Amino acid sequence: MIEGHGKGAAVARGTLRIYLGMAPGVGKTYAMLAEGQRRRGRGTDVVVGYVETYNRPRTAALLEGLEVVPRRPLTYRGAAFEEMDLDAVLRRRPQVALVDELAHTNIPGSKNEKRWEDVEELLEAGIDVVTTVNIQHLESLSDVVQRITGIQQRETIPDEIVRRADQLEIVDISPEALRRRMVHGNIYPPERVDAALSNYFRTGNLSALRELALLWIAERVDEGLQRYRSAHGIEQPWEARERIVVAITGGREGETLIRRAARIAARTAGADLLAVHVVRSDGLTGADPAELAHQRTLLESMGGTWHQTMGDDVATAILAFARSENATQVVLGASRRGRLESFLVGEGIGQRVTRLSGHIDVHLVTHEEVGGFRGPALPVPGKGLSSRRGFEGLALAMVALPLLTVLLTRARDQLNLASDILIYLLVVIAVAVVGGIWPALVAALAASLLLNYFFFPPLHAFNIADTNNSLTLVVFVAVAALVAVLVERVVRRTREAAHATAEASTLATLAGSVLRGETALPALLERARETFGFSSVGLLERAADHPDEPWEVVAFGGDTPPAADADVQIALSGTRMLAASGRAPRAEDRRVLAAFAAHAVVREQELLSEHAAEAEEIADADRMRTGLLTTVGHELSGPLSSAKEAVTNLRKRSVSWTDAERNELLTTEESLDRLTALIENLLDMSRLQAGALMVALRPVALDELVPRILDDLGPSGHAVAVDVPEGLPDVLVDAALLERVLANLVAIALRFSPQGAPPLVAASYHADHVEVRVVDRGPGVHRQDRDRMFQPFQTLGDRDTAAGVGLGPALCRGLTEAMGGTLEADDTPGGGLTMTIALPVAGEPVQAAPEEEHLSHQAEIT
Template sequence: MGDVPDARRGRLIVYLGSAPGVGKTYAALGEAHRRLARGTDVVVAYVETHGREQTEAQAEGLEVVPRRHLEHRGASFTEMDVDAVLARGPAVVLVDELAHTNVPGSRHEKRADDVALLLDAGIDVITTVNIQHLESLNDEVERITGVRQRETVPDRVVREADQIQLIDMPPDALRRRMAHGNIYRPDKIDASLTSYFRVGNLTALRELALLWLADRVDDQLDDYRRAHRIQEPWPAKERIVVAVTGGPESETLIRRGARLAQRAAGAELLAVHVIATDGLHAADERRLERAQQLVASVGGTFHSVVGEDVSAAVVDFASGANATMIIVGVSRHGRLRRLFTGTTGDRIASLAGAVDVHLVTHDQVGGRLLSRPSLSPLSPGRQVAGWLGAVVLPLVLAAALHAVDDTDDLALATLALLASTVVVALVGGLLPALAGAVIGFLALNYFFTPPTGTFTVSEPRNVLALVVFVAVAAAVATVVDRASRRAAEALRARTEAATMSALSRSVLSGEDTAEAVVARLREVFGQDAVSLLRRAGSGWVVLASSGAPCAATPDEGDTRVRVDDDSVLALCGEPLRAEDQRVLEAFAVQAGLVLEHRRLRERERAEATSTALLRAVSHDLRTPLATMRAAVDGLLAPGVSGADRTELVAAVDASAGQLESLIDDLLDLSRLQSGLVHPVLTARSLDEVLPLAVAGHPGVDLEVEEPAPLVSTDAGLLGRVVANLVGNAVRHAGGAPVRVLAHERPDSVEVMVVDRGVGVPPEDRDRMFEPFQRLGDGTPGGLGLGLAVARGLTEALGGTLTPEETPGGGLTMVLSLPRAS
C-alpha cells in the first residue's frame, strides 16, 4: 500500500440519479475531466458504461486502474481492485455504482465498504447511485415499480457525503432517450417503456429523489443554524407544531394541524406535549396514547418535553424544530381565571416571535364565569369534619374569648379565629375554610367590634380590620389547601414512581411471573383478591390468582382491566379511583409482558427441540437407508444362495425397524412440541417401565428399590428416554456392564444409567446433547441422536436430564422425574 499523502479523511461526492439512464455516470466522468484539467491526479477505479457510446466516449482520456479478475461458480467476473487503487494513491478516484454487491472472494462484501476504505486512506471519491437503491426507500420503490431492488446501500452512507449532486430528467425526456436507444439495447426498449419506464413510475421516483434530498438539505440547514447559534427559525420548509395538553381537545387540534400540513407539499406535522417539572399534574395517559396514535396515523411525529413554563417549552421546541406555525387550543378555563391569569395561547403568541400562532376553538372552551372546582382529594370523613369545624369552631372560640376576656380584645380574637380557619383548611380543605372565614367575620363583628351585640360597626378602622381578616383568612385557606393538595399529589406520585420502578426492574430482570404480578397488584391496591384470566373457547381459565375467593370470570370482579385481546385482570375489593388507572394499566402491561415472555419461551423451547430432532433424524436416516439399499441390491443380484438371502432379509428387517423408530421419534416429538400432542401423565411404577426399556440390551443390570417408586409420567415416552440412554451407554461402555438404578428423593425419583466407559470431560458435557456432536475428535466416545431425543422427551415430561462423572471413570446419566402425588 502506498503512503497516504495526507492524514485527513477523503471527501465523498455522490451523483444521485432519480432513475436509471438519467446520466449520472456521464456527469461523474465530466467532473473527473474537470478536475484532471485543473491538474488533479484523477483515476477511474470502476466505471460501468453499459455499452452506451456517449458514456464510453466520456471515459476516454482518463487513467483506468486495471480491475481484479475473480472466478465464481465456473464463471469469470471483474471487480474494482482496491489494493491497486491504494497502491496507486491518487488524489481523486471515480467509483461507479456505489450500491453494488461484490463477487464472493472480494476484499469486502459491498462496494460501499471499498469506498469507505479509500476515504480512510485520504483519497477523494466520486461515486454514483440511483434513488431506488437507497435502503429506506426499497419498499416504496417496490410498490411503485413492482421491482424489488436486491442491491441497496444504507442511507447513512449517502447522507454523510460531503457533496450530493442530483442528476434529474423529466420523464418524457428520459423516455425519448430510451426510445432513441441511448439507454438499453433495442430488444429491451419496448418492454422497458411499458413497465419500469412508465411516466407514472418515473414521476414517482423523481419525487422520491427530490424529497429525500430536501430532507438532507434540511439537515444541513439545521447543522448550520446550530453551528452559528441562530435561534430564530428560518422558514425554509413548512413545519407545524401542535401543542397537545392531553385534554379532550387534543384530537381536534391534531386534525386541524394535519389539514393545514396537507395544504403545503412536504410539510411536517409535529405534536408536542409538555410534562411539568414537578411531575404532579399528569395528563390522562389514555388520551395521550390516543393522541399519539392519531398523530402517527396522519403522518406526524409525537414528542414529549419537560418544562416548568408550558408556553416557553412549546416555543423553545418550535424554535428548535425550525417550525413555521404553532397550533394551540383556546383555553378551557373560565372567564374570571382567564382575566386574572391569562391563557397559554396568549403567552405563546407573545413569545413566538416570527413563528405564526394559530388559535383553534373547540367544544371544551370555557364559557363560565367561574370554572368548576376540582373534586376534593380528601376522604368524605375529613370533608364532614371540615364543615363541622367551619361552623362550630369559630363560634366556640368567639364565645370562649367573650366570656373569659372582659376587654374583648379585637386583635386577640382576630388571631384566634384566623388560626381556626387554618385548622379547618388543614382538615376539610378550601370550601369549609372559606365558610369558616365568613362565620369568623360575623363572630368578630358581633362579639368584638363596638358596638358589640349587633352587626353594626361604628369605627371605619374596624370595618377595614374585618375586611382584612376575611381576605387574609381566604388567602391563608387557599394556600394551605393548595399545599395540602400538592403534598397529597407528591405522596401519590412518589408511590406511583416506586411502584413503576419495581415493575420496570421486574421487566428488565425477566424473572417476574404471573403469580408475582397479581400478588403485587393485590398488595399495592389493598384488594381482597386478584385474578389473571385468559379466554378459553367460550369460557375463562385462571392463569394466576392471589387471595380468596378469586374471580373466575371478568364479570365477577369489581374492577377489570384489559391485558390483551384474550386476557383480563379481575380485581375483587373496594372500587378503585380514577387516579389509580395509570398504575393499574402499568400492571396490565406487566402481566402482558409476562404472558408474552412465557409464550416466547415455550415457542423457543419447541423450536429448539424440533430443530435438534430434525437435524438428528436427517443424519441417522442415512445408515438404515444405505443398509436397506445394499441388501435390496444383493437380493436382486443373480445367484444369491438361500443363506445369503436369509441374511439380507434380516438386514432389511433390522434396518426397517431402526428407520421406523427414528420416524416415530420425529413424528411424536414434532407433535408434542407443536402442541398437538401432550404427554398423558399418570402415576406409574418403575417396575412397569424399566424392564421393557432395557430389554434387548445385553449386559445391563437393573436395580430398583422395593417397593418400586411411583412417578408421574407417560410410560411410553419414559420408556423411550431410558432406552436411548441405555443404548448410548452400552455402545460407549467398551464392553463393561451398564447399571440402571432407581432411587427415591423427597420430591422426585432419580433413574441413573451408569457406565464404565471413557467418559466425557466436564467442559464438553453440555455440547454432547447436540445431535451427533462428536466433540471435535472423531473418537467413539461421541454421543448422538439418543441423547438429543432423550433430553427433549425428558423436558416434555417435566423432568431433567444431567450428566455426572462415574466414580472410578465413566459417565452417569441422572434422569430426575416428579413423584406421583
C-alpha cells in the same frame, strides 16, 4: 486529521460527493463521469477507480480522456472477476477518484468486503471521491423497496455512510422518461427490455421509488438547514417548508386541535405535522394519560409525529420547540379562562404565544372547553410565588389601600373602628394571596399606618391614645403576616406536588414508549432531548480496564453527538455516562433524566443480549455444520469404499473370477443399505428443521407393528425381548414414521447391549396415552448430558449416540414430536438406558397439528 500514507504528514480527509438515483438507468454514472470531465477540464487530477458503463455508448464516451486505473483480477469458484484495485488507486494518489456503485459487494479475496469500505480508505487518505448509489440500496429502506417491487435487495449500505457525504445530489427523471429510455435500448439489451418493463420498471414501482428518493433527500437537506441555523444562531423560522406545530395539553379539546392542524397541513403538499406536549410544574401537569395516548394515536394516524418537552413557562416552551423545528405555524386552543380569571390572573398561553411568536403564524382554535375555569398558574417547586406575582401584589396594595382609605373616611359615620380594621385586613389577605409574604407585609405595615393616622384617635396623628387600639394594631399586623406565611407555604407545597405529578407524567410517557416498542437507543435519547430541551443527548462508553481512554459515543439524539465534557454529565457506572449539551436541568429534574439514562443502559444491554443470542445461534449452526461434515464424511467413506472396491475388482480384466467370487463382490447390499439409511435420515432431519415433514395420523395397533419392525431388523432383531400386550388401545400416529423411530431406537439398543443381555421392547397403557419403552443394559448417559444426546452429531463419553450419521436420537425425538408424542431418556434399573415414547391414544385429544396445518406451515416456509 489523520496520519498520511506517505511521509507521515497530517492529511485532511477527502470530500465525498454522491449521486443518488431512484433506479438503474436514471443517469448516475453519466453524471459522475460528466463531473469528472468538468474537474479534469479545470486542471484537477482525476482518475477512474471503477466504473461500469454496461455498454451504454453515451456513458462510455465520457470515459475518453480520463485515466482509468486497471482493475484487479480475481478468481472465485472457478470464475474470473474484476474489482477496483484499491492499493493501485492509493499508490496513484489522485486528487479525485471516480468510483461507481457504492453499495457493491466485493468478490471474496478483496481487501474489504464492501466497496463503501474501499471509499472510506480513499477518503482517509485525503482523496476526494465521486460515487453513485440507488435509493433501494439504503439499509433503512430495503424492506420498503421489497414491499414495493417484490425484490429483496441483497446489497445494502448503512444510511450513515450516505448521510455523511459532503455533497449529495439526486439524479431525477420521470418514470415515463425512464421507461422510454428503456424502450430505446439505452439501459438494457433488447432481450431484457420486455421483462424489465413488466416487472421492476413498472410505472407504479418507479413512481414510488422516485417519491422515496425525493423524500429521503429532502430530509437530508432539512437536517443540513437545521445544522446551519443552529451554528449561526438563527432563531426565526425560514419558510423553506411548512411545518405546523399543534400544542396539546391532554384536555378534551386536543382532538379538535389535531384535526384542525391536520387540515391546515393537508392544504400544503409536503407539510409536516408535529404535536408537542409540555410537561411543566403547574396547571398542565394533570393531563389524563389515557387521553394523551388517544390523541397520540389519532395524530400518528394522520401522519403526524408526537413530541414532548419540559418547561415552566408553557408559552416559551412551545415557541422554543417551534423555533427549534423551524415551524412556520402554531395551532393552539383558545383560552379556557373566563373574563374574571383573565382579569385576576393575566393573559393566557394563547395570548402570550401570539405576542411572542414573531414570524411564526399562530392559529387560536375555538372549542367546547372555552371559558371553563382552570385555576391560577403555579410557580416553580421549591420557590415562593414568582416575581411577577410579587409585583402584582404590590400593585394591588398601592391601588387598593389608598382607594379603600378614601371610601372608609367618607363612610366614617356608618362604620365603626372594628369594621374598618376587618376591611383593611381583607385587603391585606388579598394582597397576600396575590403577591405572597413580602407584598403582604408591606401592605400590612401600610394599612396599620393608615388606620393609625385616619381612624385611631387622635385622628391625623401617628400616635394612639387607647392601649387597646395599640394591641389591636399589633394583632392586625401579626394576623396579616401569619396569613401571608401560610399562603406562601401552601403555594410552595402545591408547586412541589405539581412537579411530582410532572415527573410521574414524564416517567409514564417513558414507560409507555417502551411498551409501544420505541426502545431503539437513538429514539430513547431523542425523547430525552426533547423533554429537557437539550441540543443533543448521548450515551458514552469506555473500556473498564482503560479509564484513561477517551469516551466513545454509543448512540445519541440531536444533530451532533455531545462531547465527554458536555454541560450535563450523569455517571451511570465506571464505563458508561449520559452526556447532554444545552441548558443545565434543575436539580430536581436530574432524577427524571437519570431514569432516561437507566432505560438507555437497559436497552443497550438488551441489544447486546440479542446480539449474543444471535451469535450463539450462529455458533450452534457452525457446530452442527462441522459435525455434519465430519460424521457424513466418516459414515459415507465406509459404504462408498466397499461399493467402489467391489466394482473396481469386477472390472479388472487381468483377474478371472469364479461365479462364487463374482457373486460375493456383487453382494454390496449392506453397504448400500447403510448409505440409503444415511440419506433418508439426512432428508428427514432437513424436513423436520424446515417444518416441511408430512405427517398422516391414523390409528395403529402396536402389537402388529412391533413384530414387523423386529423382523425387518433381521437375525439381530429376533433376539429382542418383546412385552406388548394384545389388548392395548390403538395409538394415533403415522405408521411409517413410528416404524422409523422404533427401528432406530432398537438398532441403537442392539449396538450397545452386551452379550447375553438383549434389549427389551415393552408397552403399557396409561390414562390418556400409551408408553413404548426400549430398554438396554449397555453404558448409560450421565443425567446432565441427557438433553445434549438429542442434538444431532453428539458423542457422549463411552456411549456414541450417533446412529447412521449422528441423527438417531435427535431424529427419533423430532419424528415423535411431529406425531404429537414425546421421547425421553432415563436410567435402566441395574444399569443401562431406557428410551420412553409416549403416544396419544386414538380418539383422544392430541397435540399433533392436522395435516392441513403442516401443509400451511410448509407453504409459509416455502
